[in-house]
Structure formats: structure tokens, C-alpha cells
Amino acid sequence: MTGPVVPASGPATVAVVGLGAMGGPAAAALGAAGHRVRGADPSARARDRAAGAGVDVHEDPAAAVRGAELVLLSLPTPAVVLTVIDELADALADRVDGVLVADLSTTGPEAAREAAARVRAAGGRFVDAPILGRPAACGRWTLVCGGDATDVDRLRALSVGVLAAGVERIGAVGAGATLKVLNNLMFGAINAVTAEVVDLAERAGLDPARFAAVVAGSGAATVSPLFADLAPRMAARDYAPTFTVDLLAKDVGLGVRLADGLGVEATVSRTVARLTAAASAAGLGARDTAALVEPLRDRPADGPADPAR
Numbered sequence: 001m002t003g004p005v006v007p008a009s010g011p012a013t014v015a016v017v018g019l020g021a022m023g024g025p026a027a028a029a030l031g032a033a034g035h036r037v038r039g040a041d042p043s044a045r046a047r048d049r050a051a052g053a054g055v056d057v058h059e060d061p062a063a064a065v066r067g068a069e070l071v072l073l074s075l076p077t078p079a080v081v082l083t084v085i086d087e088l089a090d091a092l093a094d095r096v097d098g099v100l101v102a103d104l105s106t107t108g109p110e111a112a113r114e115a116a117a118r119v120r121a122a123g124g125r126f127v128d129a130p131i132l133g134r135p136a137a138c139g140r141w142t143l144v145c146g147g148d149a150t151d152v153d154r155l156r157a158l159s160v161g162v163l164a165a166g167v168e169r170i171g172a173v174g175a176g177a178t179l180k181v182l183n184n185l186m187f188g189a190i191n192a193v194t195a196e197v198v199d200l201a202e203r204a205g206l207d208p209a210r211f212a213a214v215v216a217g218s219g220a221a222t223v224s225p226l227f228a229d230l231a232p233r234m235a236a237r238d239y240a241p242t243f244t245v246d247l248l249a250k251d252v253g254l255g256v257r258l259a260d261g262l263g264v265e266a267t268v269s270r271t272v273a274r275l276t277a278a279a280s281a282a283g284l285g286a287r288d289t290a291a292l293v294e295p296l297r298d299r300p301a302d303g304p305a306d307p308a309r
Helices: 021-033 045-054 061-065 078-087 110-123 149-157 175-203 208-216 225-236 245-262 268-286 290-300
Strands: 013-018 036-040 056-058 070-073 100-103 123-129 142-146 164-171
Touching: 013 021, 013 061, 013 290, 021 045, 036 045, 036 061, 045 056, 056 061, 056 078, 070 078, 070 149, 070 175, 078 142, 100 149, 100 290, 110 123, 110 175, 123 149, 123 175, 142 149, 149 164, 164 175, 175 208, 175 225, 175 245, 175 268, 175 290, 208 225, 225 290, 245 268, 245 290, 268 290
Parallel strands: 013 036, 013 070, 036 056, 070 100, 100 123, 142 164
Antiparallel strands: 123 142
16 A cells, blocks of 8 residues: 655645535545645534544634644635635734645635735735636646745645646736636536526426436537536436535626626626526525526426526
8 A cells, every 4th residue: 555645845734724615625635645734614514524534623713724834725705715814814924934825715806816915914925726626526626826936836736646636827816716717607607508408408398317318428519527417417406515506606796796897798697697696596505506407497488588587
């Protein structure tokens, strides 16, 4: 049996703040690679799960962060990211060599730049490094980064082969966050059109499971891994969450805000935003984004195309 893979520089002390769908696998992978991993999360369930993977867990983020060389944030909203950074200011100031804070969350460029300013004010370094990839793909993720090249290199040294297959510097702080928001706009559009065609297949008298299987198994240019994942789940009404409706709503909102700031109309994304709002209003916010099909199923046959109007 081979032992854990540790960089030539030796194991690092890493703190992971947020042990949910992405932070939990990240903490476990870093521990399996031989690093000293501390984790923090307000959820006892998330802490217990991480503890089972060998993570030294804390309820207080500052206790996890104090003395760490690298801090990874994996948090649900920009507001939570900024609040946590403020709470960590004293702990970040403890290291005279400047702790590196890498934010894996989806926040948007404005929040990323504000987070960087607050981390730097506390004496730390900052990289926005959101994840491209699903939770099960931990180890094969791509981290898209905004920040100084030397800081991205530090993150790359600890991440490649453990968390990610690639760590890409996109530009200055905020650039990685921008790319991630655009990626998630594509996710939302593919998710929404998949919901629409599954609903239309059912209304047209097709077996939705067979529709999903035939299309996904074909060589059609329309097939994507996301369609292949979501369409069968929509047909089966399987909404066990991987990525929730509420999180998608937040991300699409960030994309619409980005478009507004550029002075253009995000026509497709605004339609997706209305659909996610309808799903949340129907009580599906904590369910997987496959549940976007439900507001479409519920619309009357002679009703308007947009279920949120």
C-alpha cells in the first residue's frame, strides 16, 4: 500500500471553513494527502462527517484558522464570506508571514475584491479560487483563480493532485470569480432547458425516462454531461440535493448583476432566474436543481410559457 502523497515541502496546516458539499470533500482529500487539516462549520452534522474523515473540527472558525498556512473558504453566499473574514481578522494576523486565504465559494467579482481588501487589511494574502466541478469530482476539479501569480502558485502546490487536476490563474483578484459566475449561468441555462424538454416530452406522450436515455446515449451534439445527469433525475422525480435550487438562484442572480454592471440585458439568464424563483416559491429551494422541472409541470396547458409570471 502506498502512503499519502505530500508535496516535497512537507505537510501543511490547512484550515477549511465551511464543511458542506464542497468544503467537506476538500478537507477529507487534504487529510488523505497527509496534511494537517482543521475544519469549521456551524452544522454539527457537517462537523461530524468531517471528523469521520480525520479532520480536526471546530465550531469556531477562528480556532481552526489560527496558525494555519492556508485557509480555504467554502461558504454559501458573498455576505457570509465577508462576515467570516471579519470574524477571522485576529486569527489571520497571528502569522507574520501572511496566511493565504483562498475562497472556493461562488461570490462574484465585487465580493471577491472586497474580501481581498479585508484579508489584506488583516495581514493576509487572498486568492479567489472558485471550483469548476461537482462534489464527487474532488481531486479532478479545476480551480479558477484571481490574484497574484505567486499566491496562485502557492495554492497550486497544495492543490494539484489533491483537490484539482488544474489550478488556472485567470487574472487579478475577481477574475476567477467572474469566470465562475459565467460558468454557472451556463449551468442554469442547460438546467432550465433540460427541465423544459422533459416537461414537453411528457406532455407529448413520450416516456420521459426513455426520452432521457435515448438522447443521452446518442451522439447528438446537444448532449452534455449535465443533461445526462439531470434528465433521468427529472423523469424519476429524484431531487436529492447535489446543488440546490436556492444556490443556483443565488448564482444566477450574481450573473444578472454582472450583466447589469456591463450595461447589457442577460435575457436568457433572467428567464432562468424567474424559473428558479418559481421553484423556490413552490418550496423546492433545498432540493436539487433537477426540481426546476416541477414549476413547468404545474403550469396549465393553455397558460403562459413563463411559470413565474
